[in-house]
Amino acid sequence: MRDIGKSFPGVRALDGVTLDLYAGEVLALVGENGAGKSTLMKILAGAYQADQGLIEIDGRRVQIDNPRAAERLGVGMIYQEFNLVPALDAIENITLGEEPQRGIFLDKKRAAEMASSALAELGITLPVSVEVFRLSVAQQQMVEIAKALLKKARIIVMDEPTAALTGREIERLFAVIAKLKAAGNGIIYISHRLEELPRVADRITVLRDGRVIETRPLRDFPPDEMVRAMVGRKLEFHFPDLPAIAVDAPVELSVSHLVRAPLVNDVSFEVKAGEILGIAGLVGAGRSEIARAIAGADIPQSGTIRVGNRPVRIGSPSDGIEAGIAFITEDRKSQGLVLGMPVRENITLAHLEDFVNREHLVDRRKETAAAAKFITELKIRTPSPEQLVRNLSGGNQQKVVLAKWLVGAAKVFLFDEPTRGIDVGSKAEIYGLMVELAKRGAAIVMISSDLPEVLGMSHCILVVRDGRIVANLPRSEATPDRIITIAAGAAA
């Protein structure tokens, strides 16, 4: 790709970007959110047209006007949100658009052969004849890759492929990438997780503000320089100092014998005012389910929850809110935000009763004032409170979710994967905010798959396995190795 440029209204998304990909290599593309990675890849995949520049494949200049053209030229895209038909099985998905026929009828036998040979090429087995929505995320991803292979893709783009995978699944993905590489495919690997790059990448390109800052082979690119190139200044990423918990701090949230089958089994713990409690565990261990049961997103079957010192009965999310529990869900797009609403309306949504005037009508001026206050305080980058949330970047969307819960007088904050998929700068700001909340006496529960985050941001760490708390470690005793060992089920 040579000298690619692309503008959106008010934004120069890409400015003269040049990128080379060789056969049989993995090129990692890194950069903060909004750096232009996705735009660049969408141009390669034919979803957007570049305003300037040209694309060559095998030395021949090509025109990629639409996704089909990209497909014909051997470009395969594995988006973060997969492009699968949930109600069709793996065979049908893999052969979608390439269905073999006998006369006018589908040739199911041949389709099955094609699908299984594509999967065999990847060294993968999975149930091919159940609907793909029943498969795990990792399996769905393999279906996507097999689909790309069947379409004879030689350039495979993977956008944040490990974001939703567990440790073992990541290993398997890396093995598949190695196979693809060995077969001579070129792979573009987009990721936020710098620590995994040494495992997969050959070369690394850093994008910032729509420009290529640097491209270097992996071994000449130490992580701290990579981060510096991404953020444009030397940023030693360290977590903020946690405030000490007052000796006489009261217990703010107390959960005892909480049960909600199948993934919350007799869970008990306490969080003091000013304390940040981390919850670690593998994906599917029941971490989110514990938070959901406390917040009333799922209704617990038994157990007691106390906020402050009052026992609370929680039968719905509104009960949780009334009790002073704020639940910042892991998936902001599907659970946290109404994307088609402006920033202002999202911020006031959960506490609209505080924004009505004497006639019980919604008072827009009051709403705008509150929105403007949070936009400044949380440094939400939005042109105005009226901007639709859909148009904000991930980090800024997450800040809108936070603002929504800061409007109320919550004393307990449940954060589920608070920094997933957001850039380094926003991450630091969100940590700062959590510390600020703790200082003001809030009790915070933070669920995270990001181990450094759990270790750096918690006073105390619970490890969850099969819906049970299997360890309760003070920060001083917690190490990554220890947490992983416990979470995976080996002896503590």
Add this chain to the structure above:
Amino acid sequence: MADAQIKAAVTEEAEVARAKAARTYWLRLIVAAVGFLIVVSIANRYSGGSFLQPSNLIRVLRQITYEAILAFGQTFVIITAGIDLSVGSLVSLTGVVMALVANASGLHGFPLIAVTLLCGLAVGALAGWVNALPVVKLNLPPFITTLAMMLMALGLSYKLAGGRPIPVIPPDFENIGYGTIGPIPIVVVWMIAIAVIASVLLMRTRFGRYVFALGGNEEAARLAGIGVGRVKTLVYVISGICAAFVGFLLMANFSSGSPNTGTGDELLESIAAVVVGGTSLMGGRGSIVGTFFGALLIGVLYNVMNLIGVESYTQKIVLGAVILLAVILDELRKRYIQR
């Protein structure tokens, strides 16, 4: 990025967004104004100047009254990404019920009108509640539950009426059906009053905001503590009440309650008015003002075609084409703005 830089970037972005919003607004206004002028001038020319006669303009409003009121209720439902197919049948059912009540009550004057209307509204509200129940409790698609209600309500209205219109004996309703305030028919005043109430309800109250939130992202709305089931139930109740109002006005107009009144194009034209008015069938977006103009556009078209002597079969073809065109233009406009 330093704070000053952020601030600079933010103000710059704000400027761009403001410019874009202004462009959007003017573009919409210009397109609407030009389109309207073209329609009006063509209409006026071919009708020999009779279109712009005040009496004709009032006639247009008179003609769209019933569809518009149905469409106001339908707007609430469609913003939640639902649909209410039962409104036509509910017009029939409530009309028949009100005729029976009026004849049997033995009341006169205002008490008669009030009791009759309240009975009709109660039937409409109850039907809406029944529509919503399986949608809320079992998550069934509203297309099916309201389709079932459409059949049941129609059957019930034929049964209650014995298959033929029931003449309303007390003459107290005639003024509502035919009366005017100055030059304005009373039914038009009703329509405008309902439009104002519906618009305030949708745009200015918590309930209205929740309607949009529910249509935009139901799970996010639920987790924000919104009583999703209650909001959903209410939109179908509102739609049922709007249908009952139409049943009332038609009964007053014909001095009879007939099972046939709501079986024509009322349902489909009300949905068309909502969609032409810019409300998204996917939910989360829409307005009462838009719906009113959607209904008005359809009314003006019929009126103009009548004035210039287009026969009724052709009218349907033209109307269908215009609805399609309106939706296509709206989509193109949105795409242009996104660039």
